[in-house]
Amino acid sequence: MNTASGAAVKTLDDLFLRELEEIHDAEHRIGAMLVKMATASRCWKMKRAILNHLLETERHVMKLEQVFGCFELPVTRRTSKAIVGLVHAGAEIEADFGESPAINAALVSFLQKIEHFEIAGYTSLLQWAQLLGNPDAAELLEDILDEEQTAAQTWCEMARSTSNEEALGKQGWEDSEDSEEDEGIRRSSSVAT
Template identity: 30%
Template structure:
């Protein structure tokens, strides 16, 4: 794909977000099953369902642009996934793994929020209609809520007991 205009850039970035969301469906499934803390596991499982909806919404934006949904490989999310795999091979303590997973979830949410905000900035410059932007705005709203939920979980009493076990 050649990128020579703001429209091309928007499509390129949309493809990148489409790749991220598709990859995260599987990653969230994995995080939900490998996390021993039930609250963290439940948060990942619930967000996995939302992420499937995010994929569908992005497909709506593609259709509104009369573009075929395609994925543009995103190296940032690839790095996060690689970091996860690498960490899993060296961490043996379940509580440490849970803390890592929670932090990884927050990193991912920030990545997604930033990506969606960039798309909305471009959409505004291109005067795209709500048929393109509404699905993206819904996704960024979900991502902000997911980040807030993870941050709340990180400050919760159950997590504090996990930290207490780790720090003795």
């Protein structure tokens, strides 16, 4: 089907592929960013949560590659300009609050923004995979969406339980200067590119 100007009309298939390519790119960029966030955190509970989410992110990349396969499409990436912007904002937050007791609250706020972006993308992809009649892809996307929603809840609980209080100076700020542990965090990502 063509428009009056002769250009091909884009369909839901085209939209699905575009969003899939962008979320695939986003997951790669988020993986690299999570390594930096774990290093910046001054709370071991938060570092562990971020590193656990890094492992989930790596699994998300693999599941997305399977989704491409469900549609018999080559695995590709399209630059996610939204995530590029969010990652840039995260670097600014880290630079501005890196030596502050507010760093953990700043990181949690940033991570919540990332999760909401991902939840929106996966919700759309899931609905579209269902409409396009691909239950295998829909199941993979639903698994990822469930994990992203759980991660969002984790960050909310972390904000309520510790990081916001730390930012006020009402709880002990766990300043971690253990460079060996931080070096291990920097090496822990296979997604980081």
